[in-house]
Amino acid sequence: MAGTPAVAPLPYTRAQAFNVLGPKPEETLRTAYRWMIRARTLDARMLALQRQGRVGFYGAATGQEAVNVAAGLASRPEDWVLPGLREQLVALVRGHPLDRYVHHLFADAQDPALGRNMPCHPTAREVHYVSMSSVIGTQISHAVGVGRGMRNRREAAVALAFFGDGATSSNDFHAGLNLAAVGRLPVLFVCTNNQWAISVPVERQTAARTLAAKAAAYGLAGTRVDGTDLVACWAALSGALERLRRGGAPEMLEFLLYRMTAHSSSDDPTRYQPADWAARALAHDPLARLAQWMRREGLLDDAFQTEVQSEADEAVRAAIRAAEATPAPPEAALTEDVFARPASPIPGR
Amino acid sequence: MSELTLVQAVNRGLAEAMRADPDVLVLGEDVGVNGGVFRATDGLLKEFGADRVLDTPLSETGIVGSAIGMALYGLKPVAEIQFLDFIYPAFDQIVSELAKMRYRSGGQYPCHVVVRAPYGGGIKGGLYHSQSTEAYFCHTAGLKVVVPSTPADAKGLLLSAIADEDPVIFLEPKRIYRSVTGEVPEGATRVPFGQARSVRSGTDVSLFAYGAMIPVVTEAATALEAEGISAEVLDLRTLVPLDEEAVLRSVGRTGRAVVVHEAARFCGFGAELSALLAEKAFYSLKAPIARVTGYDTPFPYALENVYLPSVERVVAAARETVRAS
Numbered sequence: 163m164a165g166t167p168a169v170a171p172l173p174y175t176r177a178q179a180f181n182v183l184g185p186k187p188e189e190t191l192r193t194a195y196r197w198m199i200r201a202r203t204l205d206a207r208m209l210a211l212q213r214q215g216r217v218g219f220y221g222a223a224t225g226q227e228a229v230n231v232a233a234g235l236a237s238r239p240e241d242w243v244l245p246g247l248r249e250q251l252v253a254l255v256r257g258h259p260l261d262r263y264v265h266h267l268f269a270d271a272q273d274p275a276l277g278r279n280m281p282c283h284p285t286a287r288e289v290h291y292v293s294m295s296s297v298i299g300t301q302i303s304h305a306v307g308v309g310r311g312m313r314n315r316r317e318a319a320v321a322l323a324f325f326g327d328g329a330t331s332s333n334d335f336h337a338g339l340n341l342a343a344v345g346r347l348p349v350l351f352v353c354t355n356n357q358w359a360i361s362v363p364v365e366r367q368t369a370a371r372t373l374a375a376k377a378a379a380y381g382l383a384g385t386r387v388d389g390t391d392l393v394a395c396w397a398a399l400s401g402a403l404e405r406l407r408r409g410g411a412p413e414m415l416e417f418l419l420y421r422m423t424a425h426s427s428s429d430d431p432t433r434y435q436p437a438d439w440a441a442r443a444l445a446h447d448p449l450a451r452l453a454q455w456m457r458r459e460g461l462l463d464d465a466f467q468t469e470v471q472s473e474a475d476e477a478v479r480a481a482i483r484a485a486e487a488t489p490a491p492p493e494a495a496l497t498e499d500v501f502a503r504p505a506s507p508i509p510g511r
Numbered sequence: 512m513s514e515l516t517l518v519q520a521v522n523r524g525l526a527e528a529m530r531a532d533p534d535v536l537v538l539g540e541d542v543g544v545n546g547g548v549f550r551a552t553d554g555l556l557k558e559f560g561a562d563r564v565l566d567t568p569l570s571e572t573g574i575v576g577s578a579i580g581m582a583l584y585g586l587k588p589v590a591e592i593q594f595l596d597f598i599y600p601a602f603d604q605i606v607s608e609l610a611k612m613r614y615r616s617g618g619q620y621p622c623h624v625v626v627r628a629p630y631g632g633g634i635k636g637g638l639y640h641s642q643s644t645e646a647y648f649c650h651t652a653g654l655k656v657v658v659p660s661t662p663a664d665a666k667g668l669l670l671s672a673i674a675d676e677d678p679v680i681f682l683e684p685k686r687i688y689r690s691v692t693g694e695v696p697e698g699a700t701r702v703p704f705g706q707a708r709s710v711r712s713g714t715d716v717s718l719f720a721y722g723a724m725i726p727v728v729t730e731a732a733t734a735l736e737a738e739g740i741s742a743e744v745l746d747l748r749t750l751v752p753l754d755e756e757a758v759l760r761s762v763g764r765t766g767r768a769v770v771v772h773e774a775a776r777f778c779g780f781g782a783e784l785s786a787l788l789a790e791k792a793f794y795s796l797k798a799p800i801a802r803v804t805g806y807d808t809p810f811p812y813a814l815e816n817v818y819l820p821s822v823e824r825v826v827a828a829a830r831e832t833v834r835a836s
């Protein structure tokens with residue numbers, strides 16, 4: 163909460179920030195703030211429901227909202243999102259309805275993927291948000307293929323591949339950056355370095371000085387960005403997207419940020435995180451940093467904050483109510499969609 | 512009609528599919544300038560250009576992974592893996608992503624991808640240019656697995672694979688890429704999936720095989736005829752989907768079954784066929800089902816002719832089933 167540990171201030175004057183944020187900076191900031199509050203509210207509520215046994219699993223993205231909101235707002239409808247573990251908010255900002263996402267979290271009959279995945283693995287084709295698997299890194303190569311499609315159809319769009327710091331050690335990180343670079347395809351590699359891969363700290367993930375430095379080995383530009391600074395995230399993402407749309411080479415952005423919750427509802431970080439981690443993370447809470455700065459610049463007051471918070475509470479509450487009133491997917495969902503048409507009768511059915 | 516080798520028929524199929532549909536493209540190692548190490552993609556770069564014939568870096572996970580992305584976007588990629596033995600860096604992409612994308616997205620993201628790979632022994636390729644590991648792919652729900660044995664089927668099944676909305680693993684019997692020739696229809700004559708081909712009919716024993724084992728098994732049937740044993744040969748052509756009806760009908764007639772594949776025996780495709788017959792043709796069987804397969808060893812270099820099912824081994828197994836009853 164504002165006030166409690168010291169929050170690292172955002173280093174901008176109002177004019178500097180407005181310069182970066184494009185034509186309607188105040189509206190952009192308010193929209194970003196609104197989404198960050200919604201996401202924070204959803205994370206907190208769902209973690210509580212998970213503990214009560216009302217949803218099976220939850221993976222929060224608390225601390226990563228600035229990147230997600232900036233990516234959602236700076237990308238265009240024709241761009242594609244190939245998500246890693248924690249980009250569900252990008253789908254929502256791009257227009258996937260919150261209630262549909264909550265149906266997915268409850269794996270009910272209204273889940274667009276019929277309850278086939280664990281929670282936090284949504285698919286939202288209407289906003290070009292590709293289905294995520296739990297397998298770390300595989301989506302990085304997929305983004306290259308999407309970029310190839312854009313190139314072949316002469317579409318000025320970008321494929322955004324999201325992945326964590328752990329994924330930079332995966333086969334597909336290497337394969338994906340290499341293939342995109344060789345083909346000079348419109349792919350933006352977005353690394354959310356929350357400094358942990360479950361219990362493994364980023365210093366034990368790589369001996370490279372930064373993750374962004376790895377891009378150089380593929381002949382690409384790699385830039386490290388403060389991923390808890392909404393304005394910096396916006397500037398980095400919109401700049402890179404613009405360059406790529408104009409035919410620029412692929413790039414990698416490394417967003418340095420702080421995982422503010424456990425890896426997932428199945429994890430106990432007290433087993434491995436140092437005692438001062440929570441305080442360092444809180445000092446880099448992207449929502450607190452943005453709120454503090456907006457207040458200072460007269461862009462946020464108690465009335466707006468209350469309005470946004472109660473809107474978020476109500477939206478989340480309504481979505482949960484609807485999901486809890488929805489039955490489980492029909493049994494037929496088990497055997498559909500293995501193939502376009504069943505290749506042969508499925509044994510046991 | 513023209514007389515083609517099997518690999519020429521593959522080439523013809525690719526070219527015709529690419530001519531007919533601008534979304535079809537091929538990618539893989541050495542497929543462009545070099546035309547593929549077996550020349551399956553010869554001439555395609557010249558005709559279709561570098562945006563549709565992609566020489567990729569040496570990365571199987573990247574080849575299949577990016578093919579998946581192309582399909583998500585709406586293209587119809589045909590990825591070549593230079594040898595089936597080198598598909599394992601892409602195994603994760605195939606099993607975790609390709610096979611499951613339609614299912615896990617609730618049908619929102621089908622995966623219109625063909626993965627072609629030359630497979631099998633008999634070319635003195637040793638451990639890593641010889642294996643026949645179709646069963647890994649058959650075991651994964653969401654993949655179709657196709658193995659042609661004639662030039663006409665190679666083209667016809669490939670055209671079906673490229674037209675199919677679902678992922679297809681297309682295994683090409685490299686041992687008979689050039690040794691088998693045959694008439695291949697011009698134009699888009701597709702061979703449907705799930706329909707076995709009757710190579711010859713017989714009354715005493717059914718020989719089930721696919722791919723490069725078809726010539727071996729056919730020769731065995733001829734040898735058996737000389738001994739007075741009438742053998743039926745069924746070319747399964749597609750392992751997934753399997754033409755169960757044709758298999759069961761055949762054993763219903765002959766009452767005896769020999770399953771032949773060059774893959775290792777343990778948990779090989781023959782195990783599935785044997786289980787099918789035990790479950791659904793038990794009362795037709797007059798003798799135990801026999802399997803003639805590769806051995807449960809890595810694929811050998813010097814002794815590959817010992818490893819691979821031979822005409823003699825097939826004949827002996829068939830004779831045994833006839834003697835048994």
Ligand SMILES: Cc1ncc(C[n+]2csc(CCOP(=O)(O)OP(=O)(O)O)c2C)c(N)n1
Pocket residue numbers: 247248296297298325326327328329330356357358359360425
């Ligand atoms: C290929 C693979 N190996 C292991 C796991 C188990 N696992 C799930 S998340 C995770 C850590 C991921 O770390 P990172 O990429 O940094 O993403 P973050 O969780 O920090 O967002 C691991 C090891 C997995 N899902 N996939």
